[in-house]
Amino acid sequence: MTIVEMMESIGAKARKGADALRDASGETRTRAIRAMAAKLRESAPAILAANAEDVAGATALVDRLRLDPQRLEGAAQSLEQVAGLPDLVGTDLARWTRPNGLDIARVRTPIGVIGMIYESRPNVTADAAAICVRSGNAVILRSGSDALRSSIAIHEAIAAGLVEAGLPADCVQIVPTASRDAVGLMLQGLDGAVDLIIPRGGAALVERVSREARVPTLGHLEGLCHTYVHGSADPGMAVAVVANAKMRRTSICGATETLLIDRAAAPALLPAIAAALDGCELRGDAESRALVPMKAAAESDWSTEYLAPILSIRVVADIGEAMAHIELYGTGHTEAIVAEDEAAAELFLNRVDSAIVMWNASTQFADGGEFGFGAEIGIATGKLHARGPVGPEQLMTFKYIVRGTGQQRP
Numbered sequence: 001m002t003i004v005e006m007m008e009s010i011g012a013k014a015r016k017g018a019d020a021l022r023d024a025s026g027e028t029r030t031r032a033i034r035a036m037a038a039k040l041r042e043s044a045p046a047i048l049a050a051n052a053e054d055v056a057g058a059t060a061l062v063d064r065l066r067l068d069p070q071r072l073e074g075a076a077q078s079l080e081q082v083a084g085l086p087d088l089v090g091t092d093l094a095r096w097t098r099p100n101g102l103d104i105a106r107v108r109t110p111i112g113v114i115g116m117i118y119e120s121r122p123n124v125t126a127d128a129a130a131i132c133v134r135s136g137n138a139v140i141l142r143s144g145s146d147a148l149r150s151s152i153a154i155h156e157a158i159a160a161g162l163v164e165a166g167l168p169a170d171c172v173q174i175v176p177t178a179s180r181d182a183v184g185l186m187l188q189g190l191d192g193a194v195d196l197i198i199p200r201g202g203a204a205l206v207e208r209v210s211r212e213a214r215v216p217t218l219g220h221l222e223g224l225c226h227t228y229v230h231g232s233a234d235p236g237m238a239v240a241v242v243a244n245a246k247m248r249r250t251s252i253c254g255a256t257e258t259l260l261i262d263r264a265a266a267p268a269l270l271p272a273i274a275a276a277l278d279g280c281e282l283r284g285d286a287e288s289r290a291l292v293p294m295k296a297a298a299e300s301d302w303s304t305e306y307l308a309p310i311l312s313i314r315v316v317a318d319i320g321e322a323m324a325h326i327e328l329y330g331t332g333h334t335e336a337i338v339a340e341d342e343a344a345a346e347l348f349l350n351r352v353d354s355a356i357v358m359w360n361a362s363t364q365f366a367d368g369g370e371f372g373f374g375a376e377i378g379i380a381t382g383k384l385h386a387r388g389p390v391g392p393e394q395l396m397t398f399k400y401i402v403r404g405t406g407q408q409r410p
């Protein structure tokens with residue numbers, strides 16, 4: 001079988017899976033997700049063995065690739081949380097009656113077949129499967145190639161859970177090859193089978209998606225996140241929030257990459273912030289370097305998502321300059337302000353046009369689990385359909401159902 005034939009067959013099966021998922025009861029979808037969690041636990045030895053092989057072959061970003069019993073248990077618990085979310089398929093968003101008696105309802109419906117392309121983080125395979133099942137969507141998963149063995153092992157457990165609940169295994173399929181040709185074919189839509197592509201990744205993926213996609217996309221893209229320390233910031237809070245935003249986990253898309261700090265606050269605060277960023281390389285503009293010894297930031301630093309213990313630092317005159325910097329260099333993911341001045345904070349929250357804007361909190365909270373969604377598809381960085389953490393509710397569209405009694409338009 002050629003890769004084209006294989007992918008078209010996956011697409012055709014996904015379409016049937018989507019029909020089955022949409023027609024199933026909410027209770028069946030819940031049972032399926034719970035069974036997926038149970039199968040994940042049962043399959044732990046096989047999944048961990050596959051993961052060990054992936055880790056042995058990987059060269060970069062091994063931390064996010066590695067699974068251990070605790071992380072796998074965390075993934076199973078996320079699935080149970082998703083199972084506990086309300087099933088929204090077929091529920092009303094709004095309903096009203098027209099003067100002519102027509103009853104009109106705006107009703108939530110699944111999108112259909114989703115093609116998801118994501119990085120080498122195995123838990124995403126389980127999270128995305130659960131969120132798609134919860135929202136009644138079939139999904140074709142294209143895992144990052146470094147995690148392919150782990151993702152295939154996780155997918156086996158997911159498929160077994162679906163079957164146990166009486167749903168077709170094809171509701172959730174995985175692309176069983178690391179060939180990027182499969183990505184190209186998904187972007188073409190698999191002969192009309194794919195309704196939506198979700199790309200979750202960095203610049204090379206973005207470039208290919210924008211060049212080749214023939215179906216709608218919901219981008220979950222780079223996170224060049226900023227934390228801005230306003231002149232009114234509480235010093236202790238500023239130090240703690242910046243340290244967490246940068247260093248809690250440096251490889252995630254919600255990690256802060258650039259610190260902006262008010263000129264008025266920098267002399268007192270920057271040395272304390274630098275001291276709290278133990279193990280982090282600092283790259284600053286001239287004003288920052290006059291306060292704390294560090295490397296000089298190049299122009300390219302302002303537009304670099306390090307995903308590593310490196311922080312670029314710029315001293316700004318005021319909130320206007322901070323927001324202008326974010327507008328120029330940000331990727332629309334997550335930005336935070338640390339401030340006691342409520343008016344300044346409200347200005348920042350209203351004006352900064354990113355998917356998530358935060359006040360006195362770490363950008364590392366950019367996460368569906370932290371928002372109460374149980375798990376996430378990712379952080380949507382575009383402006384249409386959904387923004388920020390995407391859970392089941394965001395993976396739905398709607399249609400209008402109009403019920404009449406024989407009305408005719410005059």
Ligand SMILES: NC(=O)C1=CN([C@@H]2O[C@H](COP(=O)(O)OP(=O)(O)OC[C@H]3O[C@@H](n4cnc5c(N)ncnc54)[C@H](OP(=O)(O)O)[C@@H]3O)[C@@H](O)[C@H]2O)C=CC1
Nearest residue numbers: 118119144145183201202204205220221222223253378379
């Ligand atoms: N907004 C969000 O929710 C999230 C955003 N991210 C972002 O993802 C990036 C980090 O992840 P990283 O692993 O580097 O992501 P990559 O973009 O390298 O990989 C993501 C996926 O895209 C595929 N891919 C990448 N380039 C191409 C291409 N040219 N053609 C076909 N497929 C391609 C990869 O395949 P292959 O394995 O073959 O390389 C992989 O499956 C960061 O920018 C981070 O911010 C990460 C997680 C969540």
Ligand SMILES: N[C@@H](CCC(=O)OP(=O)(O)O)C(=O)O
Nearest residue numbers: 064119121251252253366367
């Ligand atoms: N949103 C998730 C992480 C998502 C993410 O960025 O993943 P990755 O780029 O694979 O490290 C979290 O905050 O844990």
